[in-house]
Amino acid sequence: xxxxxxxxxxxxxxxxxxxxxxxxxxxxxxxxxxxxxxxxxxxxxxxxxxxxxxxxxxxxxxxxxxxxxxxxxxxxxxxxxxxxxxxxxxxxxxxxxxxxxxxxxxxxxxxxxxxxxxxxxxxxxxxxxxxxxxxxxxxxxxxxxxxxxxxxxxxxxxxxxxxxxx
Amino acid sequence: xxxxxxxxxxxxxxxxxxxxxxxxxxxxxxxxxxxxxxxxxxxxxxxxxxxxxxxxxxxxxxxxxxxxxxxxxxxxxxxxxxxxxxxxxxxxxxxxxxxxxxxxxxx
Numbered sequence: 001x002x003x004x005x006x007x008x009x010x011x012x013x014x015x016x017x018x019x020x021x022x023x024x025x026x027x028x029x030x031x032x033x034x035x036x037x038x039x040x041x042x043x044x045x046x047x048x049x050x051x052x053x054x055x056x057x058x059x060x061x062x063x064x065x066x067x068x069x070x071x072x073x074x075x076x077x078x079x080x081x082x083x084x085x086x087x088x089x090x091x092x093x094x095x096x097x098x099x100x101x102x103x104x105x106x107x108x109x110x111x112x113x114x115x116x117x118x119x120x121x122x123x124x125x126x127x128x129x130x131x132x133x134x135x136x137x138x139x140x141x142x143x144x145x146x147x148x149x150x151x152x153x154x155x156x157x158x159x160x161x162x163x164x165x166x
Numbered sequence: 167x168x169x170x171x172x173x174x175x176x177x178x179x180x181x182x183x184x185x186x187x188x189x190x191x192x193x194x195x196x197x198x199x200x201x202x203x204x205x206x207x208x209x210x211x212x213x214x215x216x217x218x219x220x221x222x223x224x225x226x227x228x229x230x231x232x233x234x235x236x237x238x239x240x241x242x243x244x245x246x247x248x249x250x251x252x253x254x255x256x257x258x259x260x261x262x263x264x265x266x267x268x269x270x271x272x273x
Contacts, residue, residue, distance in 0.1 A: 005173075009180045016184050016207050020191030025199060032203050035184075039210050043235075046177070046221040051213075051235050058239050063206065063246045070199055070250040074257040080264060085194055087266060092193025100186030107178040114174045114222070121226030131229050139233075143240045150244035154251035160258070 004045060012038030023084050025076040026068070033064040047120050050128050177218035185211035198253045198263045202246065209242045 015035030022028045036059040043052035071077060086092065132140050188207030191200060213235045220231025257263055260270075 005176060009176070012180065013183055013187065016187040016191075019203055019207070020187060020195065020200070025197060028200060028203060032207065035207065036210065039184075039214060042177070042180070042214060043217050046217050048217045048221065048232055048235070051217055051232055051239070054236060054239055055210075055213075058243050059206075059210070063243060066246055066250055067199065067203060070253055073254050074199070074263045076197060076199055076263060080196065082196075082264075084196060084200075086196045089194040093190055095193060096186045096190035099189055100182055103182035103185065104179060107175055107182060111175050114178075115224070117173065118222050118226070121221065123227065123229065123232070127227075128229065128232070131233060136233050136237075139237055143237055147240065147244050150248050154247040157248065158251035158254045 005042075008038050008041050008045060012042060023079060025071045029064060029067045029071060032067070033060055036060050036064065047123075050123075050125060174218055174222040177214060181211045181214040181218070184208075184214065196264050196266055198256070198265055198268075199250070201265065202249045202253070205249075206242065206246060209238065209245075213238055 012035050015031050015033075015038055018031035019028045019035060022031055036055065040052045040055040040060070043049075043055055185208050188204045188211060191204030191207060193204075195201060195204070216231045216235040216238065220226055220229075220235070223231065226232075253263055256268065260268065262268070
């Protein structure tokens with residue numbers, strides 16, 4: 001537990017909190033990008049270089065851009081008249097606080113059972129590649145199929161429907 | 167990096183807090199895109215848990231937690247693409263992304 005961890009944790013949580021509190025959707029998208037970046041740095045601090053750089057490429061590079069595109073295509077940059085928070089926001093906050101309380105209680109109860117120190121794992125990208133085409137080849141194929149289906153499905157869903165009366 | 171202290175617990179607490187923030191965002195905001203952002207935050211919190219358990223677990227060389235997180239990132243990317251496509255499609259029909267006004271099942 002060192003200063004870098006605290007800095008990254010504060011950065012990530014502040015980004016997430018800002019994302020759900022900002023009124024403008026574009027500001028929220030930028031704040032959530034900060035949170036994704038903080039998470040990528042946390043992955044790097046956990047010696048998971050591959051996952052950290054995959055996080056940067058996929059989330060900051062692709063998902064954040066996709067969110068910004070969706071906001072602009074749906075005129076989300078205009079503030080709604082009736083406010084940005086839902087009618088039942090108190091209930092939502094209570095549920096989220098309850099979930100956090102349960103999770104934090106469980107984590108703090110298991111401090112002594114959890115392994116806290118271990119040697120730094122030596123994992124090269126070569127090992128990850130060998131595992132991906134060796135032991136994890138079936139999940140890899142299924143993910144490939146899923147990504148293909150999701151790409152085609154997203155195009156079909158978002159495509160302008162012709163020949164249909166509105 | 168060798169300072170003593172409950173390291174795994176710190177990461178787990180950060181992940182729990184991020185999950186709660188994402189859940190609050192998904193439940194509190196009116197806009198459908200904000201709900202998707204909240205879901206992304208929750209998925210990321212789960213990934214942080216997976217990576218932390220992989221790092222401090224008994225056999226990190228088997229790569230189980232890391233692979234789980236990588237596949238989870240890929241599935242989350244597919245989910246984001248389809249979810250945002252759905253939001254855009256609904257917007258074309260109803261001209262709103264306000265979830266409180268999406269109360270019809272008729273297209």
